[in-house]
Amino acid sequence: MEFWRGAEKPARSVYNGALVAGSSLGRVSLSLRAISPLDGRYAAKTAPLQPYLSEWALFKYRILVEARWLLALSRHDGVAELRRFTDREAELLLALHRDFDDEAAGRIKAIEAETRHDVKAVEYYIRERLGGTTLRDITSWTHFALTSDDINNLAYAMMFRDAMREVWQGAAASLLAGIAALADSAAGHSMLARTHGQPATPTTLGKEMAVFLVRLRRQLSGIQDQEYLGKLNGAVGAYNAHLVAYPAMDWRRLSQSFVEGLGLSWNPLTTQIEPHDYLAELAHGLARFNTILLDFCRDMWSYIGLGYFQQLAVAGETGSSTMPHKVNPIDFENAEANLGMSNAVLGHLAGALPISRMQRDLSDSSALRNFGAGLAHGYLALRSAERGVHKVAVDRDALEADLEDAWEVLGEAVQTVLRKHQRSDAYERLKALTRGKAITRETYLEFVRALDIPPADKARLLQLSPAEYTGMAAELAKRAVIEDG
DSSP, X not given: OOTTTXXXXXXXXXXXXXXXXXXXXXXXXXXXXXXXXXXXXXXXHHGGGHHXXXXXXXXXXXXXXXXXXXHHHHTOTTOTTSOOOOHHHHHHHHHHHHTOOHHHHHHHHHXXXXXXXXXXXXXXHHHHHHTTSTTGGGGGXXXXXXXXXXHHHHHHHHHHHHHIIIIIHHHHHHHXXXXXXXXXXXXXXXXXXXXXXXXXXXXXXXXXHHXXXXXXXXXXXXHHTOOOEEOOOOTTSSOHHHHHHOTTSXXXXXXXXXXXXXXXXXXXXXXXXXXXXXXXXXXXXXXXXXXXXXXXXXXXXXXXXXXXXXXXXXXTOOSOSSOTXXXXXXXXXXXXXXXXXXXXHHHHHHHHTTOOSTTOOTHHHHHHTTHHHHHHHHHHHHHHHHHHHHTEXXXXXXXXXXXXXXXXXXXXXXXXXXXXXXXXXXXXXXXXXXXXXXXXXXXXXXXHHTXXXXXXXXXXXXXXXXXXXXXXXXXXXXXXHHHHO
């Protein structure tokens, strides 16, 4: 069945065995047929990552590496047999990457269908494109002295680096800005804390938000400092072919210069493949960030359930198919699900990618293609959590009502003052009064008035209420926002 039946049938082409349709109806048909929700239901939301994490992107970055390597060789005095390119020719060569489009991707896939080798298909595509230019005489130099992973490891490193810096990190920073705003605005909003799910010493809502802000910022800082490594050293990592062709050249120095020229950190010693240790580090860093964000989402879900936050109703949105009153915390629930998926993928890849049989096997090739899925699920979670943060408003009445029903939490304050005055039975007396019991304001005041303690301390306890027993919570929240902002 064709979904565009009855409408104008769109122009189409084949890319990687899938229909690329020109109309919105055609795009809907593709979306509904997608196996992964990343490319189906969530395709519009993950679109910012497509220029960096798709197969299309992998082709484009591979072309960049091949073109830059060819240009580097032409500019090296030690490679006498390769002429130096003119400025116009250098621009023409680099334009293969800059002007890369769907037609170019489709052509590479067509070549790959014959070669059954994706990197070789890129090499042949470059040769084909240069064959009609003034560079036709140097096409045999394409992919000179390289093995496939010399191209792939550099392409993937740039893809992941750019996806993180251009998309993921910005989304993370935006979410943290939302959490910081919550922490700041609710810094002084007293809240009944819960330990083991039970009423506990009061805090402020803003201080609890600030805890997550600081935790997440610490992980984000580590992610921002992540190195992205690359290598270019041939079939077994020892420049064998390079030295046979040009034994007098300092290939190690050229490799370092080339890799660092791509904005990557040079790995000087590898097997045939870059060992992906840095990707395991990145995966672990992302997983830690995800885990803290998952903790945040579950707490937000609980606070919404307690009524501390009210969710803003969105016009036209349905909360339940049968209960029209409901406004469900779907953004935090969606984030929770995608964080789980992200960590499942990243956890597997962190353990799998650094392992390769001897010089190499192809397990990393398939695994690397799924790294983007781990990033994309995490990115979806960031956006969902951010939407959730911006859709909540503090219900101060609910906060105050909860506190007013929990005078027993002042037992900690009273027994601490009694300990100050060396009352050895302080804890036991308050335990008898409060454990497992809900006491009233009157019960509390009656107990305090009967205490044999100095007047100043007694007056302070008599003036205390659950809403005022928040210690330095407000100050800590404000300080965290300022220091972390």
